[in-house]
Amino acid sequence: MAKVSNWQLGREMEYPYAADRPKKQFTMIMDTNKCIACQSCTIACKSTWTWGKGQEFMLWNNIETKPYGFYPTGWDVNILELLGEQEWEGDVYAGETIFEAAPEGERVLGWAPAEEDWSHPNIGEDEPTGNAEDTKYIPDNPHSMMWMYYLQRICNHCTYPACVAACPREAIYKRPEDGIVLVDQTRCRGYQECLTACPYKKTMFNLETRVSEKCIGCYPKLEQGLQTQCTTSCIGRLRLTNYLSAPDEIDPRKPADFLVHIRKIALPLYPQLGLEPNVYYIPPVHVPTKYLTQMFGPGVEAAVEMYRNAKDDPELLGLLMLFGATERIMHTWDVADGVARAYDEQGEEIVAVPLREPTFVRPFEFATEVAGEPTTAYRHNT
């Protein structure tokens, strides 16, 4: 075991290999507040990468309803239960990671989903939680105690991947150029140790080729400067494919660095597991803090507050407006005169988006009287 630095935990931790950060790190930012679980991303991914025979159950990208949705079933509650209750002391994680808690004879604390666990990708869809009896349904504030939200899931392309740690053949590797985690399709021998180890359950076993496969971060698109399929198909425009700098090389002009390290509005998924995952979530604003803290760590309250006040933060608002505005990967952005602009690596403008769309007021004289009623509304289709 080596000692590696995990900035999300605010401390060093044990990992089977020495730290070797990539030049830049593929990352995705998800604004959970904008998702309607239409699964356009899921279908875009499926129809691009995993519609082959042997991949029937396979969703490299999926959207699940929290708290009762899981793909595979119980993926997060199972590892949380195995790990047991753990504590944060402020921003420093005082508990054990899944590497530190590995039992004798194992490299990682994990569990293996069964076949049926992969068979209900939409289990728990739209199921809210909370105490319905306490809800003042009528007359005001309906469902005030009830909540659910959608969680967008791809491989986290972790800095310290559990799949890499667990593979006895070193068949899984992290690309030095962009930090994407890949399964070497010639080297894998189908032991499925990665399926047991990955707490996010984002490596999957191909039933025809008998080797493991996983989200490849759409690297053929990335290599052309384009965002991933799940990002560009998102009708809610809630995703941003970007690159994160190493924690000691943060550049506030870069979108991901700004959101993750400067404004700290986007948070990692279950950071306490110790993998330093690289998909970051803007937490939902309507969910109890206790639940969100368990899922996204101690920065939740500040992130929600930041999001609620985004309207007063043109730099942040402009960047959020640029989500989904272009297929190309943004390297920098700025906001001037009510317009947010994104730039490529050479500093050329990619796209411009107004912070406020122009408004047109239709004159009322076109409204018509209906059946003797006074003209209080517009009529359409007349």
Place this chain on the structure above:
Amino acid sequence: MAETSINRKDALLYGGAAAGGLVIGGAAVAAVAVSVDNKKPPIEGAPIVAPYVDGELPNTDPGADAWKSAERTLVALAPQQIAQPFLDKAGVTALDARALHNGTEVALLLEWDDDSVDDLDGIRRYHDAVAVQLPTRSGAPPALTMGAPGSPVHVLQWRATWQRDIDSGGNTGVDQIFPAVIHDVMPDDILPPETAQLYWVGREAGNPLSLVKRSTPVEEVVAEGFGSVTHLSRQTAVGHGKNENGRWHVVIAVPSARDGVGEPLAPGTSWPVAFAVWLGSQENRGGRKHIANWQTLVLEPR
């Protein structure tokens, strides 16, 4: 039979207990009484003596009469607990081994109890298997841990899945794992074969595990330590396995010459040999296996 334990130090440094008893060049043969009586109980720890057979070996027939001319050796198995990940508990404690050779080929018949036939690879669905481990060079045996850097081993692995691949003509995928599966449109339904093939990435990349049409259920690899298995470009091993009455009977055979792999398994020589057994029903796979300490394989002179 008591469970044997193989400690890390023995395995890594001394190549197991058999190292001390290793005899090269047939000197051990004189001490071994070869019996053709197959009804005798197998003898634990005895050298595995391969009588010379004049003619073809039953290299794909575990039920052949020729096997009766070989004495059975009981080989103790223990859960692999040297390198992570461990096998936490044993599902089988011994296998019976016997061998034959004809000067150009060496065949082993391996038998062990397993009342669950696991011959499909799926999600958390693992296969039964057995492997034979031989040094590539004569001399002191390499580390039991599948060799070590600079000290390679030659491994012959039979898998129940590969046997079913052959016996069924390649019908061992989704349609067999889930007999009631209903497919949507698949790439091979609508794309030219060379394009559809791209969706079976492992196969397209040339991974030997992803082959469906295979000619042998035995894979020949070399290794220099756990996790370093390397598929040989030239595959020469053959074999056959069948499960009868809750017991696997598997033949694994390899040409004696071992061209490009190591020194020939010549008549009149002795070799360290080790085994591994996997029970699919017990979620055995990879390093989660049962291993035997080094045994001695004696190839009788012509």
